[in-house]
Amino acid sequence: MAGLNLNDDETEGPVVDEEPPKVTMAREKLLEEARKAIEASEKGKRGVSLIVIGHVDAGKSTLMGRLLYELGRIDEKRRVANERGSNKVGKGSFSWAWELDGTQEERERGITMDIAQQSLSTPHRQITILDAPGHKDFIPNMISGASQADCALLVVDASTGEFEAGFERGGQTREHLLLVRSLGVSQVVVAVNKLDMVQWEQSRYDEILGQMQPFLLQSGFQQSKTSFVPVGAMSGVNLVNREGPDATALSRWYTGPTLVDLLDVLEPPSRNITAPLRFPISNVFKGQSAAYAVQGRVCGGIVQVGERLRILPGDESALVKYIEHEEENVEWAADGSNVTLYLTGVDPVHLNVGSVLCSPSDLIPLATVFTARVLVFDVSVPVTAGASVELFHQAHDVPASMSKLLATLDRATGAVIRKNPRVLTKGASAEVQITLRSSAYSGPNARPRPIPLETFAANKEMGRVLIRREGETIAAGVVLEIVS
Amino acid sequence: MKLVGKYINKDGSGHVSLRPEDDEDMWHLYNLIQEGDKVRATAIRRVQNVSSTGSTDSHRVRTNLTLEVTRVEFTPAITSSTADTTNAASTTAADVTASIQISGRVTVENPHAKMGAHHTLDIEVNRDVRIEKEQWDSVALNRVEEACVPGRGAEVAAVVCGEGTAAFVLLSEHLTTIRHRLTSSIPRKSSSSTLHEKGLNRYYQQLYAAFLRHIPYGSPTIKVLVFASPGWIRDSVYDYILKESERTGNKALMRAVREKGVRIHVSSPHVHSLVEVLKSPEITAQLKETKFAKEGITLDRFFKMLGSDEMRAWYGPDHVALAIDRGAVGTLLISDQLFRASDPAERKKYVGLVEAVKDKGGEVVIFSSMHESGQQLNQLTGIAAILTFPLDVEVVEQEEREAKEAEEEERRKAEVAGEDS
Numbered sequence: 001m002a003g004l005n006l007n008d009d010e011t012e013g014p015v016v017d018e019e020p021p022k023v024t025m026a027r028e029k030l031l032e033e034a035r036k037a038i039e040a041s042e043k044g045k046r047g048v049s050l051i052v053i054g055h056v057d058a059g060k061s062t063l064m065g066r067l068l069y070e071l072g073r074i075d076e077k078r079r080v081a082n083e084r085g086s087n088k089v090g091k092g093s094f095s096w097a098w099e100l101d102g103t104q105e106e107r108e109r110g111i112t113m114d115i116a117q118q119s120l121s122t123p124h125r126q127i128t129i130l131d132a133p134g135h136k137d138f139i140p141n142m143i144s145g146a147s148q149a150d151c152a153l154l155v156v157d158a159s160t161g162e163f164e165a166g167f168e169r170g171g172q173t174r175e176h177l178l179l180v181r182s183l184g185v186s187q188v189v190v191a192v193n194k195l196d197m198v199q200w201e202q203s204r205y206d207e208i209l210g211q212m213q214p215f216l217l218q219s220g221f222q223q224s225k226t227s228f229v230p231v232g233a234m235s236g237v238n239l240v241n242r243e244g245p246d247a248t249a250l251s252r253w254y255t256g257p258t259l260v261d262l263l264d265v266l267e268p269p270s271r272n273i274t275a276p277l278r279f280p281i282s283n284v285f286k287g288q289s290a291a292y293a294v295q296g297r298v299c300g301g302i303v304q305v306g307e308r309l310r311i312l313p314g315d316e317s318a319l320v321k322y323i324e325h326e327e328e329n330v331e332w333a334a335d336g337s338n339v340t341l342y343l344t345g346v347d348p349v350h351l352n353v354g355s356v357l358c359s360p361s362d363l364i365p366l367a368t369v370f371t372a373r374v375l376v377f378d379v380s381v382p383v384t385a386g387a388s389v390e391l392f393h394q395a396h397d398v399p400a401s402m403s404k405l406l407a408t409l410d411r412a413t414g415a416v417i418r419k420n421p422r423v424l425t426k427g428a429s430a431e432v433q434i435t436l437r438s439s440a441y442s443g444p445n446a447r448p449r450p451i452p453l454e455t456f457a458a459n460k461e462m463g464r465v466l467i468r469r470e471g472e473t474i475a476a477g478v479v480l481e482i483v484s
Numbered sequence: 485m486k487l488v489g490k491y492i493n494k495d496g497s498g499h500v501s502l503r504p505e506d507d508e509d510m511w512h513l514y515n516l517i518q519e520g521d522k523v524r525a526t527a528i529r530r531v532q533n534v535s536s537t538g539s540t541d542s543h544r545v546r547t548n549l550t551l552e553v554t555r556v557e558f559t560p561a562i563t564s565s566t567a568d569t570t571n572a573a574s575t576t577a578a579d580v581t582a583s584i585q586i587s588g589r590v591t592v593e594n595p596h597a598k599m600g601a602h603h604t605l606d607i608e609v610n611r612d613v614r615i616e617k618e619q620w621d622s623v624a625l626n627r628v629e630e631a632c633v634p635g636r637g638a639e640v641a642a643v644v645c646g647e648g649t650a651a652f653v654l655l656s657e658h659l660t661t662i663r664h665r666l667t668s669s670i671p672r673k674s675s676s677s678t679l680h681e682k683g684l685n686r687y688y689q690q691l692y693a694a695f696l697r698h699i700p701y702g703s704p705t706i707k708v709l710v711f712a713s714p715g716w717i718r719d720s721v722y723d724y725i726l727k728e729s730e731r732t733g734n735k736a737l738m739r740a741v742r743e744k745g746v747r748i749h750v751s752s753p754h755v756h757s758l759v760e761v762l763k764s765p766e767i768t769a770q771l772k773e774t775k776f777a778k779e780g781i782t783l784d785r786f787f788k789m790l791g792s793d794e795m796r797a798w799y800g801p802d803h804v805a806l807a808i809d810r811g812a813v814g815t816l817l818i819s820d821q822l823f824r825a826s827d828p829a830e831r832k833k834y835v836g837l838v839e840a841v842k843d844k845g846g847e848v849v850i851f852s853s854m855h856e857s858g859q860q861l862n863q864l865t866g867i868a869a870i871l872t873f874p875l876d877v878e879v880v881e882q883e884e885r886e887a888k889e890a891e892e893e894e895r896r897k898a899e900v901a902g903e904d905s
Contacts (some may be wrong), residue, residue: 102677102680103677104681105716106673115674116674135715137714137715138714140752284671285671285672285679286679380791381787381791384799385863386864386865387864388756388859390754397752397753399754399755399756422794423790423794468751468752470752471752472751
């Protein structure tokens, strides 16, 4: 057990002596200030979080790496280091992606495996970028990222055959779009990438638009909230501007906005700061000093330094020592911001990915059985009662089963078509009961562990669930009622 | 299991004596013994004596007791788990075996236990158990036969891993035992890539330690060592184990992993994705004959049928019974849980269904509910059927209703006719 020594836990000693940071403001005063700050930002830069999605190898990370460079977020020295490093292992084409694909394995395989978080600013927006993995095995990671996003940037590969591969059944272009839509993202920017591979032909760009537009509409994205832009990520064409020799071919027929122009007009959703605080944890790590850091997004309410937060499920609570937002220390964070909280006074074993932090006076309900209204996707095998599935909720990924099929509904009106259906076929809208499965087959620990969950009516973000089976997303839905 | 003695009358009553030898046999016994049966086994009974002066002394005696069963309970082998910060070495010993407890009242008096006294028997390995039933049905007899085949069954050891999690599972003919569960929190890369790599390394180390403790890789009955995961974790784990075994000079492990190791892609890191493992061509090729592989394949066939032709895949006891009535069932899928029904009439009904299908030349697959496929079948009411020709449930139900109405009509007519005459 030599390796366990690496786990240098220093939580027991020093934490006790430290004086807890004081709660700086009364709640009312804090809300007042937050409201003012948000109003002020309406005029200045407004914060919005953006998830970058698309089929594997569409160039998501490369596009982001290049965009960060163009906007001056990566200095020349970093770029040269990445370029040298990637050339050395014979993967020169991944040099831009290296900025976001930080781990050794991602770099070796040339594939993004987990969400990378970056921030960038455009003239009117402060954007938190979540770069999602495109490979289908890492969709769980992509989901945990998408549940933290307001808008989506879809990257499609325009080169011959590649667009089609991503767009056909089983391709991630399709699945990602459906996933983000079911997680409440309604605005999408489609970046048609790698047009340089087809000599910047306008016909190819139009062909892709022609295929994408009906699908976007059908998936529930309003036409006014979708926009398209041709880009060349590798050479940096049409990201910030269309200058330089590479862009001449595009400039001949394209006069519309650049990618940054489009990002600059993304509409942040309204923030609900008076709701009870919900902070689902998506990452835990050991920060500097004795504090433990948890990353995530505030889903309703407001959190401030010095507050004591309850960790659910469990009986523990922790103290917020400081809050980090976009690499700066802040006094408080409100609904919709992606922040890192540094917690003290808690054993890190109680901090798990998927747990929810909330204020001790207003706890989130815990559920093992609940009913939901779901929309069944394009499934190959129909869904039966008792089907064993994986339930995704925020960063949670737990085994569950569709314990009861209550009714199939009319998609448009919501009227009950049939009670107790035998199976749910593709495209069906239905009310179902979902039960979490225990991890053991029988015996003492046969009871499943509850997860924190809220009805859709109470909190939209905490009330959305996704259901997958054998690597295929089969349904998405909203929680209607928590049974137990 | 060893068959020690068997005496069954023509009317189906009689007794069977068995000697259980491992966890699997305990599961068989659990499925054989029903409420109302008489079970004779050695027991330890605390006997209290009151002396003439009024003082009491108690001592334990080993004696044979016969009980009329009122309750049977099965306790599977215990799963240990390692959370992140606890030491892997400090978890409970893994060699806790499965056991069954049988409660009931004494039916044969002896000097230590009065008639009608309550007792709970702990069935132990290598001690004979005599089961007396008033009715040995075909399902029970088949189970006795199946349980006593010597040298049965290949075993599979599997490690299902995900990022930061691993489950160590042993699969035998009727049992899935989750030996150990490991969770290790790995900071995600968005915090810092060095923290991530450090966490990953710690995870591999814990996994290696747990593998040594919980997977009997050297045992000859283990036919395959499965490493299953989404993504590429299985490759990293496989390489790490080989590297570590080489570094520490553990030749037995190295050989076992090289010879029996199979890496299989599954779509989720949960234990229930073992179903996918059992469906994969690498495994089915090697384990075609084993029961759990067959269960997996049959269930898969059922679901596929449900997708392609809904009219040929039925589930639910009433529907399946109707389909059997019409001689439409090609393959019957039934869970052993249904035969454990405490109501003898209930059990009889299911035994009847099984026999009816067999008589018509259909195939019957009895699923073990200690396997993932059996669990899924249980969720689906425990009984399902693949039909040889399509039948519409609603049409059949309609026919039944009409038949019933016609029957009532007949009867009413007959009554009226009776009154008239």
